[in-house]
Amino acid sequence: NLTAGVTYYLWFDTWPTPNSPCPGTFSIRLLNPPANDVCANAPTLTVNPDYLCGSVTPGTVVDAMASGNALGSCFGGPDDDVWYSFVATNTAHRVSLTNIAGSVTDMYMKIYSGADCGSLVDVACSDPETWNGTGLTVGARYYVRVYTYATGAQTTTFNICVGTPPPPPANDNCAGAVTLAVS
Numbered sequence: 001n002l003t004a005g006v007t008y009y010l011w012f013d014t015w016p017t018p019n020s021p022c023p024g025t026f027s028i029r030l031l032n033p034p035a036n037d038v039c040a041n042a043p044t045l046t047v048n049p050d051y052l053c054g055s056v057t058p059g060t061v062v063d064a065m066a067s068g069n070a071l072g073s074c075f076g077g078p079d080d081d082v083w084y085s086f087v088a089t090n091t092a093h094r095v096s097l098t099n100i101a102g103s104v105t106d107m108y109m110k111i112y113s114g115a116d117c118g119s120l121v122d123v124a125c126s127d128p129e130t131w132n133g134t135g136l137t138v139g140a141r142y143y144v145r146v147y148t149y150a151t152g153a154q155t156t157t158f159n160i161c162v163g164t165p166p167p168p169p170a171n172d173n174c175a176g177a178v179t180l181a182v183s
Helices: none
Strands: 057-060 081-087 093-102 105-112 123-128 129-134 141-148 159-164
Touching: 057 081, 093 105, 093 141, 105 129, 123 129, 141 159
Parallel strands: none
Antiparallel strands: 057 159, 081 141, 093 129, 093 159, 105 123, 105 141
């Protein structure tokens, strides 16, 4: 919650005796978390008309920090979670993480439904990097929380996409049966 353009000062001292000589050295690293490190900044993903994922969104967990949302029944180490959202255009969608590279490649997803980040409802957990969601509500917003399974600072990058299953063939049920010619 820092303000851009404001100068902040850090003071380091020894403990338990203030101002005593301190042997050794240390370094400081300031984190620059991605914009979508919090749910409120979740970018809306493009919903692809198929599973080919012609439109992907690049992502990273570099410098991401824990958002503090409870895991519920999910697992993994969400100390580096980032957020995305999409609006369902079908009752089924596939969310895929692809081109995963970096220090850890075992990713985890938690899916929520809700009109906004203050009204999140658990939908699913996915340890595989692909989640096949069914029973979705067309027009409803869904949030995808992505993080590495491992804890600690990670350098993982990835692509994320939302796909839509192809429509069933016209003869998927009895009413659409195709008449075959007898030879």
